Amino acid sequence: MNLPERSRFVIYAVGIFVCYFLYGIVQEKLTRGRYGEEVQTDGSAGERFTYALALVWVQCLCNYVFAKVLLTIRPQKEDTTNAGSYVACSLTYLLAMVSTNMAMRWVPYPTAVVGKSAKPIPVMILGVLIGRKSYSWTRYACVLTIVLGVILFMYKEGKVSNLPAETTLLGEVLLFLSLSMDGLTGAVQERIRAASAPSGQQMMRAMNFWSTLMLGVAMVFTGEAKEFMYFTIRHPEAWTHLSLIAVCGVLGQFFIFLMVASFGPLACSVVTTTRKFFTVLCSVLLFGNVLIARQWLGAVLVFAALFVDMLYGKKAPLATAKKPPVEGKLSEEKKKLIS
Numbered sequence: 001m002n003l004p005e006r007s008r009f010v011i012y013a014v015g016i017f018v019c020y021f022l023y024g025i026v027q028e029k030l031t032r033g034r035y036g037e038e039v040q041t042d043g044s045a046g047e048r049f050t051y052a053l054a055l056v057w058v059q060c061l062c063n064y065v066f067a068k069v070l071l072t073i074r075p076q077k078e079d080t081t082n083a084g085s086y087v088a089c090s091l092t093y094l095l096a097m098v099s100t101n102m103a104m105r106w107v108p109y110p111t112a113v114v115g116k117s118a119k120p121i122p123v124m125i126l127g128v129l130i131g132r133k134s135y136s137w138t139r140y141a142c143v144l145t146i147v148l149g150v151i152l153f154m155y156k157e158g159k160v161s162n163l164p165a166e167t168t169l170l171g172e173v174l175l176f177l178s179l180s181m182d183g184l185t186g187a188v189q190e191r192i193r194a195a196s197a198p199s200g201q202q203m204m205r206a207m208n209f210w211s212t213l214m215l216g217v218a219m220v221f222t223g224e225a226k227e228f229m230y231f232t233i234r235h236p237e238a239w240t241h242l243s244l245i246a247v248c249g250v251l252g253q254f255f256i257f258l259m260v261a262s263f264g265p266l267a268c269s270v271v272t273t274t275r276k277f278f279t280v281l282c283s284v285l286l287f288g289n290v291l292i293a294r295q296w297l298g299a300v301l302v303f304a305a306l307f308v309d310m311l312y313g314k315k316a317p318l319a320t321a322k323k324p325p326v327e328g329k330l331s332e333e334k335k336k337l338i339s
Contacts, residue, residue: 005262012259013271017278019252026244030055035235047231049238054228055245056097057215060208062246063253067205079202081192086203089188090210096181099174106171118147120269122183127266130187132194135266142309146270149301150277152294186265193264200257208253277302 003011034046049055120143127133192198198206219225232238259268281299291299 009259009263009267012255012262015255016252016259016271017275019248019255020272020275023245023248023252026241026248027055030238030241030245033241035231035238047235049231051224051228051231053215053219053222053224055242056094057212057219058242058246059249060211060215062250064205064208064212066250066254067201067208070201071205076199076202079196079198079206081196081198081202081206083206085188085192085195086206087210089185089192090207090214092181092184092188093207094211094214096178096185099178099181103171103174103178106174118151119179119182119273120147120266122179123186123266123269126180126183126187127190127264130184130191133187133190133264133266139266139309142305143266143270145301145305146274146309149298149305150273152298152301153277153281155294182269186269189260189265193261198261200254200259200261203261204253204257274302274306 030049032048034044034048036046038045038047124135124140124143128135189203192203216225219228232242256268256272259271277299
């Protein structure tokens with residue numbers, strides 16, 4: 001049964017929200033918790049999980065296996081996408097992830113909020129320049145309004161940065177690199193969609209295959225693969241958290257690739273950007289937390305922009321709305337004139 005387009009969009013968006021909400025909870029337990037009772041050099045008890053590359057590698061491997069199983073159970077038309085496009089997309093995706101994680105340690109709080117919220121902007125700009133995508137002026141205005149609304153809603157006063165200027169500059173460079181890589185990933189995905197239109201499962205399988213290979217090489221060269229294995233041997237209970245993260249991440253990425261394949265990377269970027277906004281808003285509604293005027297303004301901007309985009313954002317500009325003449329009809333008229 002084919003669901004209407006808006007119904008599919010809502011299902012994919014809710015799937016992304018729920019899966020990554022649970023993912024964040026379990027990831028917090030893994031990376032902030034302590035394993036064992038051994039006293040560390042700083043006097044604290046228990047080891048921390050600090051293997052970022054290994055965590056992403058496990059996730060990418062599980063994503064690949066899941067997509068491979070789905071395509072084995074329900075075979076689809078052959079994916080004719082050039083392997084180089086998937087390699088480039090996987091590389092920019094991994095660089096964006098690594099740059100973001102590093103930048104968040106070295107940029108002041110306001111910069112971090114803007115950086116996390118502004119991802120749809122480079123996705124849109126590079127989608128036009130490289131991905132050969134066109135958008136209506138309404139959609140440009142809606143995306144910018146959503147970004148502004150999320151920044152107003154998520155920003156917290158009183159967070160002052162004491163970072164040195166050199167460190168802050170490095171963080172800002174990494175943040176710019178992260179946003180650029182996000183934009184490039186979206187642009188390459190647009191070109192892949194336009195050239196061969198692979199399904200969400202096919203994109204998920206191919207991108208995670210190359211990501212797993214790249215991360216595996218990086219782990220071997222940095223020595224993290226060996227350290228990660230020793231850690232899991234010392235603390236096998238860490239596999240419980242890793243397994244839960246893998247399940248949430250697999251389902252979340254499955255919905256993400258369905259969203260990208262059906263609605264494009266810009267729509268997906270807007271959904272993932274507003275995810276944290278809706279999470280906080282739900283906690284406000286459920287637990288009665290108080291919002292200040294600036295946060296209410298941000299919420300109004302986000303909902304107004306989403307509503308306007310839903311109604312008008314997909315309408316093509318006047319310059320591209322005209323349909324070209326049909327060749328068949330022209331040739332028939334020519335034949336009649338000749339006869």
